[in-house]
Amino acid sequence: MKFGTKAIHAGVAPDPSTGAIMTPIYQTSTYVQESPGKHKGYEYSRTHNPTRTALQQALAALENGEYGICFASGMAATDAVLRLFRPGDEIIVTNDIYGGTYRIMKRIYEGYGLVFNFIDMSDPANVVQAITDNTKMVWVETPTNPLLRIIDIEQVAGICKASGVLCVVDNTFASPYLQNPLDMGADIVMHSVTKYLGGHSDTVMGALITSDAELAKQLAFIQNAAGAVPGPQDCFLVLRGIKTLHIRMQRHCENASTIAKWLTAHPKVATVYYPGLLSHPGHELAKKQMKDFGGMLSFELKGDNYEEAVAAMERLKLFSLGESLGGVESLCTHPASMTHASIPKEEREKVGLKDTLIRLSVGIEDVEDLIEDLKQAIG
Structure with missing residues (x-):
């Protein structure tokens, strides 16, 4: 089944009681049982909910996986993975990473005895060198947030498999439309x-997808025991959203590519980070492991002047200044003070994240209007 067909049909079916084509919102906390322990697969909505079940099946199908487990946020999903480990376990992590992931690892789980090693994974050989007898997981983020670096998933996953180490990939920037890490190991x-x-931009949620039955069992236990589950209304909104994922992603990619090329030619722009550019060091790898290059890009203005960068962001009108990404509307983010503020300045600068970096989540508006907005803001 092709991706666009899966996005609309996979994991969902007409409601058996009414024939409703859209999955109902099962707004209930509990379910009536015929006798103690005798039920129709549902006991309590923290454990299972039919709307959530449909979404989990749909997400698993989109990632070519067997099991989907949904959580109340992306950070709750990350938290569930980290709960698989014990004090003394070592985890290797991409050094250019979302600030919230860095924060939960360093400021919460490091306090419980987990050991994190943040490395540059642009060369997979660095992963080989970092693995020790205590290494239990490698956490990959590609394209990275916010510098859009590309990591070779197949090579890193192969290294993990040879070492008996779990490989986890944050696929948020790419989406299942562009990249399927399970297929790469x-x-x-x-x-x-x-x-x-x-x-x-109307719901908050996270998900984990795997084809490993034992891992799925452990993660589903954590989902239920820890209780960070999404409600049925949010699950319904995401089910509706993924029906247009393939169409939205096509426009996100087209617009971002056009804007990246326009920014590259602008006399006031110093650097553009976008894997679709031939000048990007990860361009060939991105072309190999992704269907297209995504809707995210970052750039820096010449002069590296903080006040000028802030002033440009404040002048934007169609690009709303805010955290998050991936919505139909275009967003502008200042990573150093917003999404990555929890990472110490010296650590940010080690990986090349300057205080003057501007990150764009390019929406699906008419690209000519978006360019006009950038033109008047940059000057």
Whole structure:
């Protein structure tokens, strides 16, 4: 089944009681049982909910996986993965990474004895060198947030498999439309469903997808025991959102590519980070492991002047200044003070994240209007 057909049909079926083509919102906390322990697969909505079940099946299908497990946020999904480990376990992590992921690892789980090693994964050989007898997982984010670096999923996953280490890929920036890490050997795929999967900036959710039955069992136990589950209304909104994922992603990619090329030619722009550009060091790898290059890009103005960068962001009108990404509307973010503020300045600068970096989530508006907005803002 092709992706666009899966986005509309996979994991969902007409409601058996009414024939409703849209999955109903099962707004209930509990379910009536015929006798103690005798039920129709549903006991309590923290454990299972039919609307959530449909979404989990749909997300698993989109990632070519067997099991989907949804959570109340992307961070709750990340938290569930980290709960698989014990004090002394070592985890290797991409060094250019979302600030919230860095924060939960360093400021919460490091306090419980997990050991994190943040490395540059642009060369997979660095992963080989970093693995020790205590390494239990490698956490990959590609394209990275916010510098759009590309990591070779197949190579890293192969290294993990040879070492008996779990490989987890944060696939939020790409979405299942552009990239399927399970097909390249990853054990778990993580999504901030809030972003491209939901696609309309109206819900917060996370998800994990795997084809490993034992991992799925452990993660489903954590989902139920820890209780960070999404409600049925949010699940319904995401089910609706993914029906247009393929169409939205096509326009996101087209617009971002056009804007990246326009920014590259602008006399006031110093650097553009977008894997679709031939000048991007990860361009060939991105072309190999992604269907297209995505809707995210970052750039820096010449002069590296903080005040000028802030003033340009403040002048934007169609690009709304805000956190998050992946919605139909275009967003502008200042990573150093917003999405990555929890990472110490010296750590940000080590990976090349300057205080003057501007990140764009390019929406699906008419690209000519978006360019006009950037033109008047940059000057």
